[in-house]
Amino acid sequence: MGVYIAKRLAASAVTALLASIVVFLLVRSVPGDVVGQMLGQTSDPVAAKALREFFGLDQPVWRQYASWLGRVLAGDFGTSWTRGQPVMGMVGSALGVTIQLAAATLVLATAIGVPLGILAAIYEGRAPDRIVQAFNLLGLAAPVFWIGLMLLVGMSASFDWSPPLMYVPLHESVSENLSMIALPVLSLALLQAAAYSQFVRQSIVSALGQDYVRTAVAKGLSTRTVFFRHLLRNIGIPLVTFMGLILIQILGGAVIIESLFALPGLGRLLLSSIETRDYPVLQAGLLVVVVIAMLVNLVVDLSYRIIDPRVRLS
């Protein structure tokens, strides 16, 4: 197990290194740079040259990369070119917001989606199934920004209430924080719960027809035991894989909901950094997304072994 994890981490490091090169070249392939953005329409060529030298943009790309990588390996992600704050701090606090959003969404989506999926599977073809399926269809078809906007406008129209617009971290004010993230979490969770419940329903329905279920029922086990000991355990692996995918999807795709609800998360940070060509923030932020995606995959793979001891990690 330990060797396996070490191997996986080493492979991840190589992937991250390659990804950092791709990211580095990619952000520089977008036309325009931070100096054009800072100086605007009427910029002075001498001033532009001076600023490009200040940021090291006059250097060949490989040299810029080498010096950036050197500093990153020493633990220094630099300072934002436009915001003037340490990149680590900016990415860290944005990540904190997005992780809170993703974690709360995952919990809520699981809490809604899994029971609904089980319910639908048990009553396959009957009224409860039809209702759940209708919910799933709506949830999967409605774009997340539309759900978010409807919640926002609906709450305002019905209760003259809307979420705060200035973010306060959880440790500073629980009520303020929760009232700000409630609607975005609900918007994301409704969508993910639909996907979840659809997935759980399909898995159970197809498992019900399998030999091991028939055997378990035939040897006289109670429905409860068959369900929880045998069936749920067997759909555990695809379920965890699915959770990992959802988590990565939320982390990478929260930009729309973050913008709608004015949350200072990672997606919005990356978006605004693209607009200002703030390379240090972009590079660090995208690298963090890559690393998180790899870590989530690793955790998912490790959990297979816990769910199903037959799985050999190699």
Add this chain to the structure above:
Amino acid sequence: MTRFDIPGAVDRRTFLAFGGLAVAAAVIGPAGAAELYGPKPTGAKTGGTLNMGLLVEPPGLDPFHQAADARIRLTVLIYQGLFYESPDGTAMPLLAEGFDLSGDRLIYTVRLRKGVKFHTGQPMTAKDVAYSYNYIRNPKNGSPGAGDFAMITAVEAVDDATVRITISAPNAALPMTLGNKYGGVVPAGYFDDPEAKTKLNQASVGTGPFKLSEFKPNSNATLVRNPDYWEPGVPYLDRINFIFVPNAASLLVGLRNKRIDIATLARPQDVKQVEGVAGLTVERKPSFNQKAIDLGAELKPLDDERVRRAIALAVDKDEIMRASIGGLGNVIGTMVAGMQDSWGAPADKLANQKVDIAAAKKLLAEAGHPDGFDLTLTTIIGYDWMDAAGVILREQLGKIGIRLAIQRVELGVWVKNFQSKQMGFTFNDWATVPDPNLLFYRHFHKAPEGADFRNWKNDAASKLLDEGRVESDPAKRRDIYVRYQQVMAESVPTIMLFSADHVVVRGQKVQNYDQHPTGWYYGLARTWIS
């Protein structure tokens, strides 16, 4: 979206005072109706927090290296220059108290306001003023203001309260240039620290009525009252939270539910949603901005003046304004709406302002395009008005046979094309401070003195711009700029379409906010909460 503008101007009253004669002691007193930062309130209460919603987040808060208009709007409350850009075109003394001008009009001896302290607590002296302006004008320091300050050859501290500024040629726009757009006065030696540039985003070192408390990207910038501010009794607000709300729907909901006390809106569909809402007041103010069509002569056949005139004759500005901003503005000729009274040429003295399809077709035929031609219009992603305007323009130009394709580009790409003088046929959206020299010179004077972004290369226009810059008699100066505008209207390097109004939406508790025509938030220095 970020906007960029050109800076501004000189004091007309001052010119009246010395009339271009020999040595004259010019003190720019309180300029009639105009008051510093807007009208002073009566019965104002001190205290309270104001939440202002911003749809466009400032990319940074460094006034020395960041040109974005979204930055200037905020930092004018934090940093101060020697003069204030009064909406009537006067450069009012701010950190200056007044100045003397030498007989050759090359040396300004500026007397400084007394009792001014920086946010750091240290008193401001002439050394700090000289340091700050010398920093901006040295292009090696990378300030977007360097170009505007190129006329300055020396800034020296004479004594603690006097600064001497020497310029290379008489320039009527000097005091307005020493305004609040770029830079401001900071403690001498501030930039010696290599980290100084970035520190400006965390702690302010200006002299303004508000200090920076925190700047959280994608969330908020918070200013707090400067207790040591030199003007007694102001500002009134304890704290201003500028909250960055990246979409209009949330901002409008926030205004309705009092999460946001005040905001400025640009899109007519947004304004409609708050009109008539109980507890919200909507106010419109004329602006110094312009929405324009630029015609870069590097793109054939726009190098042919007849083609440019034909395009101008086919454009119905009013129709474009109604379609793109729902009429929330003023159609203009060759001057932004907020400066029309002081500097604009009368509409009847300008060529190519009325739609005349027959004349336009005739011009195109003369230029060798009897069947029209294909042309690509560039618009900027995120500038909503351009999308609607583009569609209308395509219809209008279709009437004279020009087949318009529309290409939407990202702002960074657009700025790059603009700077490299490859703008082609494009919409533009920019603003000015109230002086014609600062509005026109850099954009339209031939290179190398001007930037001539549109490759206009017009000798007559350049000559008039030179004359206008030197002339200090206000009546003569105005006459020169009227003639310049006539040349511009005749030759069409640009078609100024309209100035969009500033639309301010505020809750009932917000008192005495006066929107400055630049769009900057000076008025918050006079705002109070009931």
